[in-house]
Amino acid sequence: MTGTELLSVRGLVAGYGAAPVLRTIDLSIPVGTITAVVGANGAGKTTLLRTLSGLVRPSAGQIRLDGEELGRLPVEHRVRRGMAHVPEGRGVIAELTVEENLRLGGLWRRDRADVRRALDEVYQLFEPLARRRRHAGHQLSGGERQMLALGRALVARPRLLLLDEPSLGLAPRVTAQIMALLRQLRNNAGLTVLLVEQNVRSALSVADQGVVMSLGRVVIDTAAAELRDDDQLRHAYLGF
Structure with missing residues (x-):
């Protein structure tokens, strides 16, 4: 610290x-x-x-x-x-898949290779998301949606x-x-x-x-x- x-x-x-x-x-x-x-x-x-x-x-x-x-x-x-903000209520887009939601966190970033690395890191942190990467947001549990919201913020580095x-x-x-x-x-x-x-x-x-x-x-x-x-x-x- x-x-x-x-x-x-x-x-x-x-x-x-x-x-x-x-x-x-x-x-x-x-x-x-x-x-x-x-x-x-x-x-x-x-x-x-x-x-x-x-x-x-x-x-x-x-x-x-x-x-x-x-x-x-x-x-x-x-x-x-x-600065990344994860608001109350998680803000997951229900119609998009887990991976599509995560990619939103890196939309503004030009280093596409690092976006890919960031996605891989999120999947390592949150194994349930790795298993459900093709599932839509509305198919996730409350805990998984919170993981997804956090993961999307982390993709922004x-x-x-x-x-x-x-x-x-x-x-x-x-x-x-x-x-x-x-x-x-x-x-x-x-x-x-x-x-x-x-x-x-x-x-x-x-x-x-x-x-x-x-x-x-x-x-x-x-x-x-x-x-x-x-x-x-x-x-x-x-x-x-």
Whole structure:
């Protein structure tokens, strides 16, 4: 793990229409770490990821990826600079096959040989997808669809993965597998992950850094181990 900052967010304000959801968010995400963003429903966690990826336009503040100001860059330009977003609900295209869905992650990339290598790597990570590569998205289980959404993002070779509620609706065994994969990607590939997750115990078990949001603000930003181990903090902000 390194202390070099990959993502810097300063004074970020964003919302929908005239109603602000994010209220002056400051974040610093180091390279090669997993940061878990937790908090109650309505805290602004999903809006934070949508704003970082360009789906929501901020009204104030800065977003810098590896020192580069993203400003008002559209989604596709952020992807080219190394940011990938797996939204809540997985976003698999049901009519396309597993392989066709995966190839969407590399559409913008010119190095076709490396796209092929990336596909092979995803099949090695997710053996169920390799067995079902000719199956349509609607034929997959919930866990397999989550694997497919993650795999498609990885084909883009991101430096920063924004991951929204990957455990939603999944069995505990599948959730544990996904969290173990995130740890593996951090340790072996140096991937940086910003993870929004309602399953707080699971998220903090793999995270290096823990961020608690409440009513559109960051109220705690500390080591994940401190959140895991401090009963007073957990009871006050996380309800367990």
